[in-house]
Structures are given as C-alpha cells and as structure tokens.
Amino acid sequence: MDDDQTDGRMSGQMDGRNDGRNDRRNDGLNDGWSAVMPLAELQDGRSARVLLDGKPVLLAREGERLFAIGARCTHQGAPLDRGPLRFGALDQVTCPVHGSVFSLGDGRVLRGPATMPEPAFEVRVVDGTVEIRAVGTDA
Ligand code: FES
Numbered sequence: 001m002d003d004d005q006t007d008g009r010m011s012g013q014m015d016g017r018n019d020g021r022n023d024r025r026n027d028g029l030n031d032g033w034s035a036v037m038p039l040a041e042l043q044d045g046r047s048a049r050v051l052l053d054g055k056p057v058l059l060a061r062e063g064e065r066l067f068a069i070g071a072r073c074t075h076q077g078a079p080l081d082r083g084p085l086r087f088g089a090l091d092q093v094t095c096p097v098h099g100s101v102f103s104l105g106d107g108r109v110l111r112g113p114a115t116m117p118e119p120a121f122e123v124r125v126v127d128g129t130v131e132i133r134a135v136g137t138d139a
Helices: none
Strands: 034-038 047-052 055-062 065-070 092-094 101-103 109-111 121-126 129-134
Touching: 034 047, 034 055, 047 129, 055 129, 065 121
Parallel strands: none
Antiparallel strands: 034 129, 047 055, 055 065, 092 101, 101 109, 121 129
C-alpha cells in the first residue's frame, strides 16, 4: 500500500498511517482536517453525504480507497451522493439529474453538461474516523 505521498490522486487510504505532521488533534491544531463520520458507517462501494463548514461533501468508498468531492452538482445543484458510482481506471460519479460525470479523484468534469469541477478533498482515517480537508490546505 502507498504511503502518505500517493500517486497524486485526491483519494485517501485507510491504513491510518501518517508521518505525524498532520496529526495535532491534542494541541488544538489540526492542519485543516475535520472529522466527518465513522469509517464503519461508510459501506464499501457506496457513498455518503457529510457537511464540511456547512457545505455538502460526497464521500465514497471502494475497498480501502476513499474519495471526497463536493456533493452539489456544479450544473444545477443536484445531489451527487444520490448518483451511481463507478470504480476502475477512472473512478467517477454520475449526476442523477442530467448525467454529468465527475472524477472522484479530483472533481474534474469527465462529461457534461456541467463545465465546472467539483471541489476536491483529501481523505484520511484516524482511529476509525474519516477526516477530510480541502486540497491545498497543507500548512
Ligand atoms: S444538475 Fe447535475 S448534470 Fe444537471
């Protein structure tokens, strides 16, 4: 399994390892990470909707891989967490309303009508809890 420096995708691994730089929960600093749900509640092959700073985020799980992108379709706001997931060479979610397809890895549009990407989040698991933070938050 990869270490924390993965292949550049925005997905996370659930091995719970980290190098200690980002885990400062005990001193009140958390480098932007927010706990959003217990891992045990996110079923393999399924998605869930969580809130980060009041904004909906889609979490998806495929085996030991975790993904997080915005959950409000950038086309007309449909809930992406209700759309079908597809895992493979291009991990993706399809909007349930007009069929836009977004990359689960980085939120980019794979097929319109949407033209704007979804925000992407880094994902990790610490002590059985899924944590996310906006990409580029690393302090
Ligand atoms: S609302 Fe998602 S494609 Fe239109």
